[in-house]
Amino acid sequence: xxxxxxxxxxxxxxxxxxxxxxxxxxxxxSMAFLNGMDLSVKFGIFxxxxxxGGLSLLFSRDTI
Numbered sequence: 001x002x003x004x005x006x007x008x009x010x011x012x013x014x015x016x017x018x019x020x021x022x023x024x025x026x027x028x029x030s031m032a033f034l035n036g037m038d039l040s041v042k043f044g045i046f047x048x049x050x051x052x053g054g055l056s057l058l059f060s061r062d063t064i
Contacts, residue, residue, distance in 0.1 A: 002057065009054030016047035 020043045027037045 002062065006054050006058035009050055010058065013047045013051035013054060017044060017051065020044035020047060 020040050023040065025039045025043060027034045027039055029035045029037075
């Protein structure tokens with residue numbers, strides 16, 4: 001189960017990183033501080049963190 005979860009995290013984050021850094025994601029919101037905000041870099045950093053978390057889960061030892 002741990003292997004499946006970590007592989008889903010790693011593969012999903014690689015797809016997310018590819019989408020975020022090759023496209024332009026802009027928020028269209030009724031809230032003034034979000035309207036027009038470029039979210040590509042923020043989502044890219046999030047997916048990098050998910051990728052590292054998936055790798056650490058994949059290579060961690062199960063002590064239970």
